[in-house]
Amino acid sequence: MTTMNLRKTVTLVDEIHTEGGQAVSPVARTAVVAAVIDNPWAGQGFVADLAPGIDAIAPQLGALLAPLVVKALGSPVEAYGKGAVVGLDGEVEHGSALIHTLKFGDHFREAASATTLLPAVEKRAAAGTVFDIPLKHITDATVRSHHQSVEVRIPDAPRADEIVIALAAAAQGRPQARLAPLKSEQ
Structure with missing residues (x-):
């Protein structure tokens, strides 16, 4: 049986007090919680059936990260997203396998009282790479x-045989948002 080997979690909270020279009230708050785990498929060559690893690890990741990001945000979630960065000895598909399943995402949807699909980013990269999670x-x-992104960087992750899995949440839309609603153009 595949098990999740967690090296660490990282929590980032961003608060914007001023935007465009104007005070932001209430303060615009965004939170990200990332888990750095061993890639369960690293070192095995091409693995055709990812399902056993998905079944074993994706639900654990969702159950771990969803309450942590909601707690870090400290307010009701209005926007959300997810990301996966796979170390250089893995495949992008390994990260996608863990985040593009209801076994992972439903934990966050439930915690956020959400109904839409989670936007996502996934890539393969070396430790310390910057990645932007769409919200x-x-x-x-x-x-x-609420269309925005949050920039994330973990200096020592992912190592070549690891995956970073992250959830991001915002308590509001962009600070000072003033675009007309989409319906105004239809």
């Missing part, structure tokens, strides 16, 4: 004010 509104992906 969308939790119940309506067409709400323009």
Whole structure:
């Protein structure tokens, strides 16, 4: 049986107090929680059937990260997203396998009272790479004010045989958002 080997979690919280020279009220808050785990498929060559690893690890990751990111945000979630960065000895598909399943994402949807699909980023990269997690509104992906991204970097991860899995949440849309609603152009 495949098990999840967790090396560490990282929590990032960003608060924007001023944007465009104007005070932001309430303060715009975004949180990210990332887990750095051993890649369960690293060193095995091409693995055709990823399902056993998905079944074993994705639910554990979702159950671990969803409550942590909601707690770190400290406010109701209005926008959310997810990401996976696979170390150089893995495949992008390894990260995708863990985050593109309801066994992972439903934990966050439930914790955030959300109904939309989680936007995602996935890539293969060396430790310390920067990745941007896209965020969308939790119940309506067409709400323009909530289209944003949060930048993440973990200096020592992923190692070549690791995967970084992250969830991001925002308590609001972009600071000082003022684009017209999508419906105004239809």
